[in-house]
Amino acid sequence: MIAVQTRELTKSDAAEYRALRLRALKEYPTIFSSSFEVEREWSVERFADRLPEKPESSDAFMLGCFVGGDLVGSLGFFRFEGPKIQHIGRIVAVHVAAEHQGNGYGRAIVEGALKRARGISGLSTIQLTATTTNGNAISLYESFGFEICGVTPRAMLVEGEYVDEHLMVLKLD
Structure with missing residues (x-):
């Protein structure tokens, strides 16, 4: 059986995270607000800057799903700042590589994020x-x-086509 692990990404995961992210942006251009053309110009160091030194002590984190030691999925989370909105967190940039979809890895990442978020x-x-x-x-x-x-409506414009988005909310209390 192949070992599956979900854990918070750190700066040492930056190269593997960059490769997964670029692949996601290229394969699924209508899912993400950023683009492959923009982020392919970013260095590994720029991706590392997006990952915390000590993620367990932060209200922002990036989770990764590893299968057999390879990063196959990721999810970002941050907490809004400011006294009126700091009760809100946001999940962003959820992705599982195409060949690994349908195996429960997306569920594992979301479950891990919700468990971590409930502790904030x-x-x-x-x-x-x-x-x-x-x-x-x-x-x-x-x-x-x-x-x-x-x-x-028209949340994004991708290759001349508008893409609409649902806003989804989970109340923790």
Whole structure:
């Protein structure tokens, strides 16, 4: 049986994270607000700067799913700043490599993020967005209790086509 591990990424994971992220941006241009053309110019060091030294002590983190030691999926999380919105966290940039989809790795990453987020003092709400055409992701998030609370029409313009997004919310209390 192949070993599966979900853990927080650190700066030492930057090269592998960069490769996975670039692949995701290229294969799924309508899922992410950034683009392959922009991020392929970024160095490994720039990706490392996005990863914390000690993720376990931060309200922002990046989780990775490793299968047989290889990074096959990732998820970002951050907490909003400011006294009126610091009760809200946001899940971003969820991705599992195509050949590993359907094996529960996306579920494992979201589950890990929610467990970690529930440990953040004062956090009561988690938001995320999903393109309205990404039924698998929407179903996954709904299985954790996320609810669609709105649609952003024309959230992105990708190759001349508009892409709409659902805003989804999970109340932790």
